[in-house]
Amino acid sequence: MNWELLLSFFPKLLAGLPVTLSILVCSLAIGLVFGALLCWARMHRLPGVAQLADFYVLFFRGTPLLVQLFAIYYGLGQFEVIRSSFAWPLLREAWFCAVLALGLNSAAFTSEIMRGGILGVERGQIEAAAAYGFSRLQIARLILGPQALRIALPAYSNETILMLKGTALASTISIMDLTGIARKLSSLHFAPFESFIAAGAIYLALAMILTLSYSAIERRFA
């Protein structure tokens, strides 16, 4: 192990940090919005839509993220309709495909987490609130929301870490994120240990910062 080399890799790797973080933040945002929609469709049992949402969640949770990513990045170009559509300039972009695949994947897991949070709130409280004349919005904001959030936060903290690890797959479609740069450094300097261990240390630090932030938020809501 060449420690000097390892240390010299850190600044080079950190250049990939904005890429990793931008993919993480954007895909989590898609996951939250789309996950909430899915959760809503599944909990209201809208005929047809709910079954579709059920299958969506089953599919994205039951298949590897890599397959989802490759199907979007390499696969969508197979269809003439998509190639001639307005979205093609976006769908040709590796960064956008990575965000889309991770976001769609995260939506499935996030909807399950939200559902768990909402179902974890005692039914009687909602009935009581309704009996006191609370509107549906008031129930959601004052009764359901705060308690569901508290139940869901630990699981969502986990999901964030899983997504952070998932961003590494972006390197497989030519994106120079942390892992992509580590790959390049590894072959350039013929130093797999130094480069991958340095990258691993950065991921660990990120995971730790995220975990600590979430437990601070959890304490705030406890």
Add this chain to the structure above:
Amino acid sequence: MLELLSFGKSGWGDELLSGLATTMALAILAFAAGLFFGLLLMLFRRRGTISRYIAVSYVTVFRGVPELLVLYLFFFGTGTIIQSVAASLGYTQRINLSGFALGVFALAVIATAYAAEAFRGAANSIPKGQLEAADAYGFGPVKRFTLIELPQLLRVALPAMGNIWLVMLKDTALVSLTAVAELMRQAGVAAGATHRPFTFYAVAALIYLCVSFVSERLFKRVEARFALKEAS
């Protein structure tokens, strides 16, 4: 479409099926090794302060670092080590390590971390009094573990073990990046040859989904079989 998936020379059905067999072998070996070493790591953790630090670091590192990075580390790193050892012994020819074996190894290293954590949680659920009773009856540590702890531990850890299996199954797809001919790799080869990437990745995804779905059902049945019957 169906012709693409047919068996024989013109179709890719047989290639995909052999890929699935490799995927299953990867997942089963990594899962089994992960459970075994996870149990050992959990026991090792109890031995004292230093071993606890080692076990906690192991679990933290291999659960916090992307699986892909771990795989790359072993895939590209192990070759370098063995090559340099061989070179120092005067052997300069290129050595090809089996990508399959390295894949199983890397996945097992990750599964071990998850399993150790699952078993530790399960072990904590066993009332201390049972272990004290075992001591009082003069059980040795081995007997106490195999007769009192292990059966209860496995039952409590079953849902977590089911999760680890599903995660392992999905993580095997990463091994395709090291050119091991598992399901994902075969789908990629077929996609390249036929210029129908979406079709083949979708088919691969559906195969993964079927395996996930069936194994989830199986785990549920095993869980129900070993569930604690509530006294009524």
